């Protein structure tokens with residue numbers, strides 16, 4: 144599929160020892176990312192933290208260029224954060240909320256965003272309204288449009304929900320938001336690094352993401368895109384010397400770019416690593432990455448469906464890299480633990496992540512296997528060969 148798989152796997156040394164199918168949790172970082180992070184820490188060790196930051200300022204600056212290219216924005220529209228949740232909360236709480244304002248969001252909104260919305264309902268008197276899904280399980284654009292009124296002050300949507308292989312119709316949602324002139328906040332945490340993203344095509348005003356997932360960056364990194372149009376109207380809820388200058392005894396001036404949302408203190412190593420991860424993804428090529436992960440995930444779904452007692456829960460098209468499944472009569476957490484013991488990493492799509500879903504089937508937790516381009520068909524074969532053993536009651540497993 145146009146990828147130099149051998150080289151990509153060589154860059155990912157753990158591939159040789161491990162079947163890592165937890166890329167929706169945190170991907171294995173490629174070697175250049177780890178080297179960049181460790182290199183910066185070593186420099187800090189040898190010349191001092193501030194001095195090392197100064198010496199490598201150009202590397203940090205490159206990160207803004209790479210992230211801007213990754214999402215199709217201007218570098219002035221990018222702020223780096225410590226997580227996607229931090230980016231989302233910073234953006235959300237910087238909007239000027241008033242009692243009676245409405246937020247439209249989807250049923251598959253990420254758990255932390257949902258908690259923040261519920262908190263906003265209590266704190267600001269904001270009304271949170273859930274847009275129903277369409278028959279394919281994606282957010283219904285028609286329903287969204289019908290729910291608009293002048294009180295709607297934000298459309299907040301998750302691109303790829305963390306609990307299953309569904310992709311929301313973000314471009315169509317953007318068209319609705321543009322027509323209504325309502326700010327549009329897109330959580331792209333699970334899509335960045337696995338799908339091509341273009342904020343101009345999507346039409347979102349705010350986009351949030353973390354570094355460690357499909358982007359393969361270091362843990363403790365994330366970023367926020369804020370359109371220059373909205374930026375002018377948005378003063379950060381938290382402001383310090385990272386985002387503003389103290390200009391006189393009674394005055395301060397907010398930065399003109401999206402870095403107004405940043406805190407002064409940060410992990411330089413993390414930011415440099417995030418930039419390298421973004422450059423790496425761009426070099427591999429997002430269209431090729433999407434083709435491969437969709438192909439691998441489809442193959443995995445087919446193979447899992449062929450196993451007795453296994454149900455695949457993904458809904459909606461187009462599909463993506465996340466596969467959620469369960470084994471009849473078995474606790475998903477126990478299945479995941481047993482797979483880990485076999486050096487197969489998966490995670491859980493927990494019930495906590497789907498409290499706004501109506502169907503009881505989705506309230507139970509499922510096993511989440513998320514593929515990346517460096518995974519192989521042999522990885523899928525291993526999972527499917529080992530799964531029946533791991534899903535067997537522990538007494539029969541012990542006698543194997």
Ligand SMILES: Cc1ncc(COP(=O)(O)O)c(C=O)c1O
Pocket residue numbers: 167225226227228229253255301303304305330332333352353354365
């Ligand atoms: C869709 C989605 N949004 C947001 C987040 C939160 O990301 P972070 O842990 O970097 O704050 C996650 C994490 O799993 C996620 O899946």
